[in-house]
Amino acid sequence: MSSHSRIDIQEPTFGAGIWHFGRYVDRYATDGYGPPVSTLEAIDLAGQVGELSVVDLTFPFDPPDLPLDDVKTALKRNGLRAIAVTPEIYTRRFTRGAFTNPDPEVRRQAIELVSRGAETARELGCDYVKLWPGQDGWDYPFQSDHSELWRLSLDAVRELATNFPDLRFAIEYKPREPRNSMVFSSVTKTLLGIEEIGLPNVGILLDFGHSLYGGESPADAARLAISRGRLFAIDVNDNYRGWDDDMVVGSVHLTETFEFFHALRDAGWDGVWQLDQFPFREDSVEAARAGIRVMKTIHRALGLLDHEALAAAQRAQDALAAQRVVQQALLSAQAGQ
Amino acid sequence: MSSHSRIDIQEPTFGAGIWHFGRYVDRYATDGYGPPVSTLEAIDLAGQVGELSVVDLTFPFDPPDLPLDDVKTALKRNGLRAIAVTPEIYTRRFTRGAFTNPDPEVRRQAIELVSRGAETARELGCDYVKLWPGQDGWDYPFQSDHSELWRLSLDAVRELATNFPDLRFAIEYKPREPRNSMVFSSVTKTLLGIEEIGLPNVGILLDFGHSLYGGESPADAARLAISRGRLFAIDVNDNYRGWDDDMVVGSVHLTETFEFFHALRDAGWDGVWQLDQFPFREDSVEAARAGIRVMKTIHRALGLLDHEALAAAQRAQDALAAQRVVQQALLSAQAGQ
């Protein structure tokens, strides 16, 4: 697994979810952490970052009747490409579930919304459609028949992947929030479901923070998904392990973020390094730049890492030796900044 | 502490935060988990529960220019009394802090908003003004000088309590959310602050769920606050210990909820048994009734509890014996339903 030399490490492509530049609301600041931000305004903010190449666009756009050509134009003027479309299957009508809503009519609406999003993704030339069924799950003990929720979830994804064989669908798993428990809660549960679906165009979007606060090692999760050919995309951010805080990359767990990116490169994965931060109280452009600055440091550290020494330490499972090698690479990378 | 006989246990008064009947929003369902609910509508919903005697009113009202007399009329027609006013010092202008905002002008606005709330509380004949400085805290390591936030917090509460000596101020502590860390994070930190303030009209609102997910034993927390004369009010709900889920009372932790109410009664505390549930996806009136049904079961169990046997088990710190006594009381209480 560790045969990659130092030379073939290319500069990564950076991306961000467009919501990074949007307006945040929560159950306390119900009037928002700032004024509303339209889709076009958000794209322009993403452009201001100056380092981003791609964005993941929530769908429907804001306003919903925004012509697609306007979106294309805005992307173009900011040097951006849409890597993905994320259909919003978690708003009011889906709060009791999207794919698993007890009402078949609402489940139908969820499929339809994702389908419209998929068509938009096709027109935008996206790499994948992101599925984030955050309202699919349960809140209380005994609330639902877990087997039924599981079946409904797999059926919906299978139907979508079958209907759009030319597109790829990436499921973003998460332990919880907004539901107290989500159906697609972990990397391995999602892999089990994907393999049960049995279609080649369904994979995983691995969010570093979701993995971390779900008790996984994100590096281990990435290797598992890659080994089965299902890692379609990643998002990075940080948190305190108890909640999806969506903080700036590396602000708490720099070493584990480095380990995550090392696992990706070591396994030959070369996708986009993508931000999913929620800078509630910070300037969103500055927060994106801060996250990218950390990712660049990590990228340099990957290049400087003594891979042979690390591999030797890992063969011996020698934690102290591994840390020395890793800290040496991180410091050299930072000093070279 | 355990000398209270079975006879003097009175029927408790039940209450609820008015937000229980409001409209919920979060960062995903930004269009809300249902349509907007005005203050008067919420009061009418509280009235429909049929078991509530008091409500805690958020301030300003919705709409903000709602005449106080209309509120009084609505309360009256629903057989309700306002036990408290909760000034909303956590909306957009306070997202970077209320009492601890880096901008002195915003800190001033927070004091003014609470002061107007306090005047309203006085007119409504409330028992206390609730202070919930949920935006006062920090998100990132090194973000702030903790000593300064602490000083600003105490100064603000002291100023308010000094300005309104005829009113009582109850600080509702909480470990986190919306801030990643709140200044008033635990029962003991809040007690330290209150004793440093040194005024008799500052106390604690102990939210069972906040205590639970903060790693406290709510029963222990209650006894500490009562022993120092600072337990002004309580809220109850439930969660999975990792977040403030605000679920229906007793849905996960029935035994510990019982222990909490037992501690209150054993220590002679006889305040209102108050709901702070967030039924995002449930009917709010039914959810309130469900919480009260559980509290009534607990109240009956308190009457049936073999206090001598429990006291003996606790003197021996005999967990198995204590559980037997407790389970016996709970089952008898439920069977008598």
Added chain:
Amino acid sequence: MSSHSRIDIQEPTFGAGIWHFGRYVDRYATDGYGPPVSTLEAIDLAGQVGELSVVDLTFPFDPPDLPLDDVKTALKRNGLRAIAVTPEIYTRRFTRGAFTNPDPEVRRQAIELVSRGAETARELGCDYVKLWPGQDGWDYPFQSDHSELWRLSLDAVRELATNFPDLRFAIEYKPREPRNSMVFSSVTKTLLGIEEIGLPNVGILLDFGHSLYGGESPADAARLAISRGRLFAIDVNDNYRGWDDDMVVGSVHLTETFEFFHALRDAGWDGVWQLDQFPFREDSVEAARAGIRVMKTIHRALGLLDHEALAAAQRAQDALAAQRVVQQALLSAQAGQ
């Protein structure tokens, strides 16, 4: 899934891990929470409980040269059968890993120890050999190549299952402890591994507490494992969701324990209801009786449960309705005690 009527619910068979009756040690009370307990003494204590039919025996016995016939005699005189053997692949020589030890010689010793345990299980007529590779995992970021640990783990289990095709091997997963992260950490990761191994005689031992503190819904985890034919055994206990506290069944999470057993029965699983409690400071026989008393209450509640009403509530995903049905069954069951 919900077609089981109330009539066919048989009295469950109760079991316990023999360590329940052993001597506990931890890093503070290094001289133990009580005097040493030999295998034969532990079997006699299990017999004193009066409700146990089977025990899971750790191997080697204590003392290691204890003749198997003595064990058989002790089991017989106590009316017990050995349901499983648990080879101790987590003692000193395996602290840096059993199946994943960096030293191939130690890996070989682990295989050999399990093999000897398997032969003993065969002679005792056990239902399964339990694999609990608690030392297989990692402590630090970057300490190991997760892919390599995964491969070594699967290889070892495959080798064992191939060598003993007449025996069943049940992997007990756990998020962590004694390793900071275990390789077999969750139900779904273990299922992925088992399906990769591809042998029919490898399955899961689902420990309720491990599932709970790993962030799973134990009921959901059970349904997943059953749906794939891999639930070989269960253990029950309780904890505070942050650690494997191994408390008495139902002492904190009675409703979720009920939900777990309901899921087992609803899915047609009829194995042994087995205790894995660690009564550090309690009498082990009394603690076992307390756990069984709670399980009997739950069993009665399963018989009394209004399955049609619960199924209807679950189809509607109506948390409040489901809770009413469940609480009604629990209270009737307790009243009938």
Added chain:
Amino acid sequence: MSSHSRIDIQEPTFGAGIWHFGRYVDRYATDGYGPPVSTLEAIDLAGQVGELSVVDLTFPFDPPDLPLDDVKTALKRNGLRAIAVTPEIYTRRFTRGAFTNPDPEVRRQAIELVSRGAETARELGCDYVKLWPGQDGWDYPFQSDHSELWRLSLDAVRELATNFPDLRFAIEYKPREPRNSMVFSSVTKTLLGIEEIGLPNVGILLDFGHSLYGGESPADAARLAISRGRLFAIDVNDNYRGWDDDMVVGSVHLTETFEFFHALRDAGWDGVWQLDQFPFREDSVEAARAGIRVMKTIHRALGLLDHEALAAAQRAQDALAAQRVVQQALLSAQAGQ
């Protein structure tokens, strides 16, 4: 608070708990993670580290009849001083409680053991006696009367501090383990207790890891304790926030460890930088060196930190600006290694 210039920062004194070099046992590896290590052997290992000036000695020594002069000699030959004595009030006879044991005779034994430890501390010229009442607390809901445990805990500490007015007693708080809940669980609860005791010679030993996994900000906790004159000592290590993993300093939370030491220096605290690591599977001498290497990096970073810029960022509560300043100092410190 931030007036300290870069110049007056002295090289810190490093220390370690002697158990760092001892033999670890847990409930799985009951035969230990290595062979037994006597007190004298542990002192010699501490000496091998080459950077330690002081050690905290558990008491009784191992073997218990080891002459004090032998300890003194061993300390001397290793260039070490005993900074503290930690009486072992958490072994078998104290497993149901030391200061709070339901049996008054055992409570008396705990007082006596600490008293003998205090006399030894006096003879060794220690700075403080450490109190770590890890078995004082509870495991189950309803198990004990929390007020009574609190009273017993304060009475015991008061008695000890009164009997030894020339010595200082440092309470090491911890949320849990080995008890599911400890009486002295947090910095603020311990401060409340200490102020209730009302004696000048009782303070706190703040363990970074205990604070972290208890949900505190260790920097905030330190400032609170210092502001009340009660921070007697500190221990450092690291963990994953869910348990007291006692990992090598900085291996997970380097930034927050830096913040902790910054808070100490900023508040003028100049005590020993002391290790409390449990290198279960690592070489204990190497693990100590690794922890000290990280602390030295942090110390250099404190000297290089742009205190004015950080103070400005903190006044504005500007997380992004603060991070920039901090990362700059850390990288310069590492580069200077």
